[in-house]
Amino acid sequence: MLTPAFRSPAQNHLLAALPAADFERLSPHLELVEMPLGEALYESGGHLKHVYFPATSIVSLLYVMEDGASAEIAVVGNEGIVGISIFMGGETTPNRAIVQSAGEGYRLGTQLLVREFNRVGPLRPLLLRYTQALITQMAQTAVCNRHHSVEQQLCRWLLLSLDRLSSNSLVMTQELIANMLGVRREGVTEAAGRLQRAGLIHYSRGHIEVRDRPGLERTVCECYAVVKKEVDRLLSDIPRHHPVRTTGQTSD
Amino acid sequence: MLTPAFRSPAQNHLLAALPAADFERLSPHLELVEMPLGEALYESGGHLKHVYFPATSIVSLLYVMEDGASAEIAVVGNEGIVGISIFMGGETTPNRAIVQSAGEGYRLGTQLLVREFNRVGPLRPLLLRYTQALITQMAQTAVCNRHHSVEQQLCRWLLLSLDRLSSNSLVMTQELIANMLGVRREGVTEAAGRLQRAGLIHYSRGHIEVRDRPGLERTVCECYAVVKKEVDRLLSDIPRHHPVRTTGQTSD
DNA sequence: TGGGCTAGGTTCGATTTCGCACATAGCGAC
């Protein structure tokens, strides 16, 4: 992905939704960070020093089991925040957060976030609503894991990623997708092959290009739409108070 | 289950953890309700008028899909609260809440809860911590759905229920368990048969008795322990401020 | 005592996914 024409914490929707006064107070403490593919923001049970507001990156929340098997339970892009256990009060979580698509983000020390969260102001309700959206995503993932085919889940995963990117091509091997979905690599190869033969996607050595998004949406299970609708409902009425430099871009 | 020797909102751990002043303020508004087996506290997308604090009942949070297939995403007993979307700000959720084990609980009008939640006081951090514990449970359910056998999931389900009951027998048909786990009834029959032959449980026409809990714990997958440990970590240091009538009982 | 309903048992073939082994192919390093 190209470096955006500008950089601002307001690339993240949650931060952008803050009224100017709150945004300005927080801004000096937001640290721009590179988030390379594969970086672990949190390890299971580790102590969290920062929360992350993705701007152009995508982060995957994964559970890893004792035998190494894993499964993705949610995806976070610039609509959200990584590290909700900080303000939920748990301090740590038993899951991992991995950068799934390289990009940039802003991070904030936990004490600062907690202080801001406990203030009377717009941040707390914002974060709690986002958390509820995340819960919906996790719940639907659980159901999808139970009832739907690898192919449908792959479609869901592609669409979730696409929604969080400004392009329609992503850097990701089938092996990594398999880890996230918690299935075998061969299963992903097979499903991806079918999607490619159907003309919905094109892939080659770690690059996937979506060529027919409406086609994907016809193939995906209902889980995708359920989550999207609920997230929209919960977060759509969040105004983008903060002026995002009127340079005619679309940050999402 | 026998009617407990006493009734008090403090049978619910969250309420019991409130300092006396807060507990007294809330008490008059807590309405004791019967919660019969199968009752739907919430329907998917419905408007929520109350939150529920189970005392002797157990509530199942379910996702139901368009084709009727379903899956349980979490269980709530007297350690928790049903209706977190009220204070999370979503007002509704796309899931159902069903009474899985008949009993009693206390309910509170949403406005009152929201008012209390927004106060500076002990309730908010308490509910948020509980919510994080619930998130952990949901995430682990997603992973378990992906990687573990019906038999292991049945063990997990039985242990989760047992932890929330004061007896070791539960009223539940295999058909209902199948609905909750999102598998076929025959699969549950088979798994339950094996557990019975191994002497771990005994069942008959809608009654299940656990006869060898340590045996179950040896059979269950790690998911059970992970959730239990995390829930304990998050909620164990919650003091039971409120005096629970010192009649030598154990409400959990 | 005997319907009639519901819970649970059993079977069988179809399908999906798994686990493993090994073959090919793109692409960068030297």
Next chain:
DNA sequence: GTCGCTATGTGCGAAATCGAACCTAGCCCA
């Protein structure tokens, strides 16, 4: 170029689960 690594393709048999059909048995109730 070609070596070598990594990504992908493919072809098994094994196992779990599914879907459907049908049987048996406990229990309520007339």
